[in-house]
Amino acid sequence: MNLNTIHNVYFIGIGGIGMSALARYFVANKKQVSGYDKTKTEITDSLEALGVEIHFEDSVSLVKQPFLNPENTLIVYTPAIPKTHTELNHFLDNSFRVLKRSAVLGEITKHTYCLAIAGTHGKTTTTSILGHLLNECEVEVTAFLGGISENYNSNLILNGTKVTVVEADEFDRSFLTLSPDLACITSMDADHLDIYGETDELKKSFVEFTQKLKPNGKLFVRNGLPLKGITYGIEDNSDYSVKHIKIINGSYVFDVKTPDTLLENFKFNLPGRHNLSNALIALAMAVEFGCPHQQLANALASYKGVKRRFTYQIKTDDLVFIDDYAHHPEEINAVHQAVREMYPTKKVLAIFQPHLFSRTRDFVDEFAQKLALFDELLLLDIYPARELPIEGVTSEWLLGKIENKNKKLVLKNELISEIKQSNAQIILTIGAGDIGEEVKHIKEALSIAS
Known part of the structure; x- marks a missing residue:
């Protein structure tokens, strides 16, 4: 699919955190954007402020032209939408291009240098830290976030299109549409068993995700996971490790051991060892990408967090x-x-x-x-x-x-x-x-x- 031929994008479930980030992306790229959601929220209000028309009743009669033209309209839906949804079935039955959110994300990121964050926990915080680090290091980056960044008051960081940062979501096997250059897996705990049935199937899906890396791509894994890759951990012998941790005025101050050197004097303002681990893998991926030490230290110190994450x-x-x-x-x-x-x-x-x-x-x-x-x-x-x-x-x-x-x-x-x-x-x-x-x-x- 060539996104350049698409003029109109209609979202079914536009108020979802991942869907709304895509909607913002298409608005920024001068597409006409409209959509449906079940309930009115702060997210739908913010999209309407951008000029996006949204209705809250499942009815094809409320979908306005030109979004009823299958020639140049893309329909994006979330798997949370029931199969009985009237609008979704209308588009499926009338030769529209209908794609899940994950497939569209895969299409957008395919021709970029893509950094993907996978794992049953920590995706959103890690993605937002990494997007912020690259943005502050003046990388031409678009970052699709699964939460609202406190730094940008948005779930989209848009500063160019050469590099993309994305959450690789295991729900509904969505992350298998991605082809990352750098990827990490933060955790593989049992979850979404309504989709996978059993934990082993979930783990197989993560292994399949690692096989989606582009040629010469690099995989980072938290130390202890049953996968081969560049390891990271806190105060251990991983390839990337946090060292010399102190808590000063409620913030972590620490050094980072890389495979080659010791990077000193980082400051991170979010509490919790899980957040410190998220910061470490974001730093490791940014270092491998080529960001300089001092810019990374300054960027991490200015990171404010994600709404509803501690x-x-x-x-x-x-x-x-x-x-x-x-x-x-x-x-x-x-x-x-x-x-x-x-x-x-x-x-x-x-x-x-x-x-x-x-x-x-x-x-x-x-x-x-x-x-x-x-x-x-x-x-x-x-x-x-x-x-x-x-x-x-x-x-x-x-x-x-x-x-x-x-x-x-x-x-x-x-x-x-x-x-x-x-x-x-x-x-x-x-x-x-x-x-x-x-x-x-x-x-x-x-x-x-x-």
């Missing part, structure tokens, strides 16, 4: 409120470790919204174990996203497995009053569902109370 909403001596997207047991564990490292003596209240019935079912014991680590827990109902309920899989079932005396199942409209009754000094909101919509209300209520 994002400080309130940070005072008396009260800290942090919001995080964690939705897998290992991610919750990483958040817990980061909080305990930064605030070892303070009481922590976690508010968690499970994401997907299938994920809750598949990892219920692991969720129970990790959630029990917090001093207090408020548990919300499961956010279904694309799924129908599964019999017996409920938040009540999960709550019963959590060995913590200070636990409670709550409704969203009860959250603020429950939080105010706690004497915890650290408040965490955790989850990938619509709990993110509650953050601003909680922040407002806590700010007034303090």
Whole structure:
């Protein structure tokens, strides 16, 4: 497919984080862009501010010309869209070019120097760090992010088209459409078992991804993963390793050992060893790409993070409120470790919204174990996203497995009053569902109370 022949791009599910980044890309490339989504959000509002027309009802009658012309229109859809979707079926039945988001991303990046970040955890933060590093090193880069960068207030960094940085998403095997020059795998923990069925199939998919590297491409792997490549790790004997870690005023200060030398005096402002690991692999890929040490050090020190990735909403001596997207047991564990490292003596209240019935079912014991680590827990109902309920899989079932005396199942409209009754000094909101919509209300209520 030649994207130059496309004049109009229509998105089904335009409000998704990956879809909206593509929509911004096409707007910047002077295409006419329009789309459908189920709900109005801050993301759809920001796209409408760019001139993108969006409607929120599944109806072909609401799709405007020229997007009904199959000759020069591309239809992009997310696999989260149900197969019964009226608009999607209309385009499929009427000779339109209809592609998944991942296939379009593969097409865009195919003729660029592509750096791809894969792994069940850490993709979004690592991608945003790497995109920021390359941008600050004056590389002509486009970076497609799976979250909103605090530095750019966007999920797209657009500073030229020679180099692309992308998340290589294992969901629905999407990452197999990519052909990267440099790729990394941060983790291969079991997830998306609704797609893969079993962990071994997921691992096979990661192996298949490594075979998508271009000739002479390089693969980076976190030390300990069962793959061959350039290794990275914290304070170990990896090819790239973090050394001499200090915490100064809430920030990490450290050196990086490369295969050839020691690069000194990096500063990184995000807490948590998992984030430090993300910073290391971004630095390693940027070093291999050819970015100079001092520019990288300056760029990393100026990195602000991704919204909903350990994002400080309130940070005072008396009260800290942090919001995080964690939705897998290992991610919750990483958040817990980061909080305990930064605030070892303070009481922590976690508010968690499970994401997907299938994920809750598949990892219920692991969720129970990790959630029990917090001093207090408020548990919300499961956010279904694309799924129908599964019999017996409920938040009540999960709550019963959590060995913590200070636990409670709550409704969203009860959250603020429950939080105010706690004497915890650290408040965490955790989850990938619509709990993110509650953050601003909680922040407002806590700010007034303090």
